[in-house]
Amino acid sequence: MPSTTAAARLLASLARAAQHVPDAATTITEVVASCPRTLLPVAVDVARGGHGPIDDAVAAAVPEATLDHDDLRAWATRIPMSTSALPRTALAIARRLRDSAPDAAARASAAAELANRLDGVGAWTDAVDAAEESVRLHRELDSSGSGLAHSLEVLGGRLAKAGRKDDAVAAAEEAVALYRELGRDAVGPGLALALKSLGVRLAKAGRRAEAVAAAEESVHLYRKLARTDPDAHTSGLALALTKLANRLDEVGRQTESLDAAKEAVGLHRDMMRTDPDAHTRGLAEALDVLGNLMGALGRRADAVPLMAEAITLYRDLAEGEPEAFRSSLAHALSLQGNNLSAIGHAIEALDTVREAERAYRDLTAARPEESPCLAHTLVTLAIVLGPERHEEALTALEEAIRLHESWPERQHDSHPSNHAIAVGYLAAVLDRTGRRTEALALAEKAVRMWRELAEAVPARYSRGLALALHEFGHSLAAVGAKDDELAALRESVRLYEEADRRLPDVVTEELYSARRHLLRIEPAP
The missing domain is CATH 1.25.40 (Serine Threonine Protein Phosphatase 5, Tetratricopeptide repeat)
Structure with a gap:
């Protein structure tokens, strides 16, 4: 058996080769499977170090590997929840964790992690099933502690992705209530995370004032945690600031929103320097929000480079996990098209919005809940087409309005002005x-x-x-x-x-x- 250092060099070489030689990926799977207890953590470090796209190859070694529950738990913690390098490996480990759980309590915890990992690859229906299993097991165990609260927080997020907004709010509210009953000293970052999630759920349900209050409290708690242990909680603070920026914008507090988004981008940039795998997604989202705010405030020239950077990051993420990130990429492209048009880059603007339109049409075919986003992109397309191509603009606008009017009102409460914009521009x-x-x-x-x-x-x-x-x-x-x-x-x-x-x-x-x-x-x- 080679030393850990030698194994790391071998796997790094194979990872680089796998970008050009498919057989190298098969060799990685065989090498890791030959001694998983030693080589799986090495492979995780190699992938997270950016040596090459070996996620599928490493994930393929996990199902049949001789590993016990404690091994799996230890290695699961080495892969951040927001990983962009190893989402499939993290999912394979999470499946093994749940299936090898020694008792109901361990299975309940593992099912919540599995739900998050399924979300990371865009498997939203399966993610709901796993989260519901976790909550059900905790309830059967008559658990009223942080385990149930965490599972409810996870379930709320997964239900929202599945379009079940009312159920998502109920789960998020119960999670916050449970954490409050436990007391802040007993739950660590749990209450801060649950409040951040509750803010998102309330905003999607149109309860914007309550959403702002939850997001503000989340940021306040994360600031206190980050002062005590910055390595553990700065990431949570940055993510909470991004959500707060959105919530403040939704109630017209644009100046405060801009400040929160700028701080989030700054924190994510700092963390990207030391761990890009864990923070690429967070930086992309923060840049997206900041660029959107800049554009809405008329600072289009400032918005363009921010959105361009977000688009680059989303492209990288979508290349690895298209189901999880194509919608975010399409959204960023649509915003960027508007920005480019406003500063006179007409050809580039049209190309950008057309790409967003194609992406949303593909997404809507599989997930009709994306229809309002397609509608708004069609309005952007009409704006970019300009007065010279008014017939094409009319066609796009008429389709946008049909989409808005055919979609249930409650499904686009989170973007209530989009329909009005379409009608006014038509x-x-x-x-x-x-x-x-x-x-x-x-x-x-x-x-x-x-x-x-x-x-x-x-x-x-x-x-x-x-x-x-x-x-x-x-x-x-x-x-x-x-x-x-x-x-x-x-x-x-x-x-x-x-x-x-x-x-x-x-x-x-x-x-x-x-x-x-x-x-x-x-x-x-």
């Missing part, structure tokens, strides 16, 4: 093509939709209402309804002025445009 395109009666009806509908949103969350949606009113004013002018046009423009300017006080320089151009329109039609004193 009205603008119809107005440009001379179909003024249809444009007027749709512009009025868009105003109603934005008004409902703005009444619920003024800081987040009043800017959208201002734009819709301005576009409605154009449609009213086209049919000679001067009094209604004047009323729409006055309200639009007022809302823009309020937004400008809250976010200086962000809506300046939109405000000036609305003011110029109003000055043209305002009666002389």
Whole structure:
């Protein structure tokens, strides 16, 4: 048996060769299987060190390897939950852990880990089954401790991926309640993690104020933990900050949201230097959020390099696990297309959005719950196509609206403005093509939709209402309804002025445009 150092050199050489010679992967499987107790941890370190894509080869050695439960448990902990190098190996170990569990309590714990590992490869239906098994076993054991709480937190996330939003919220709320009963000193990072997950579940259910409160508490707890043990908890803090940035943005607290996203990106960059395998996914998500915020605040030139970096990372992740990351890649591509169009890179923008559209069409064929995302990408496509290609834009917008209207309302509560954006932009395109009666009806509908949103969350949606009113004013002018046009423009300017006080320089151009329109039609004193 070669020494550990020699084995590491051999496996590293085979890993590099496996990128070009398929037989090398088979040799890796045989080598690891020959002495798994010694060579499996070596192979894990080689893969995580970036020597080559050997995940499938190592995973193939696990099912028949002579390993006991304690061995498997020790090696499972060597692979981070967010691994990008070894998701299949981690899954194979998790399956063995559950199947070799010596008792119901151990099987309950292993089933929760299996659920997370299945999620890591995009096997969401199987992940729900494993998480439900974990919760069921804990309940049968009459467990009310951190084991049940953790399993419920895992189940909430898996149910959300399966589209069962109400059940996901219930599981997440029960997890938080159990952790609170145990007391903060007894649960370590468990309550912080459960609160982070609860924030996401509540946001998807449209309960945004509660979602912000949960996310803020999660970040507060992780900060305390990270001060005490930064090596153990900085990663949790960075992930919680990314979620907090999203939650703050959803209620219109953009400045605080931007600060949280910047901090998350900074922390992930620091951790990537020492362990890229564990933090690639986290950095991609943080960059995605920060780039999205920059774009929404009009800082498109700043957003483009951030989104480009996120896209590069998502491509690498999706190459290894397409089921887990294709949706994230498509989302980032769609946002980037909008950014590129705004700074005048028309050809690159169109190519980028077309790629996002193709990806979402493939995803929607298998998972209809992706339909709202496809719809929003089609709106982006219409914007990128511009006024010169209005027939193609009309086709894209009409399909987008059909998708929004055919999808159950509760399924896109987390993106409530997307339908309003589609209706408003279709009205603008119809107005440009001379179909003024249809444009007027749709512009009025868009105003109603934005008004409902703005009444619920003024800081987040009043800017959208201002734009819709301005576009409605154009449609009213086209049919000679001067009094209604004047009323729409006055309200639009007022809302823009309020937004400008809250976010200086962000809506300046939109405000000036609305003011110029109003000055043209305002009666002389």
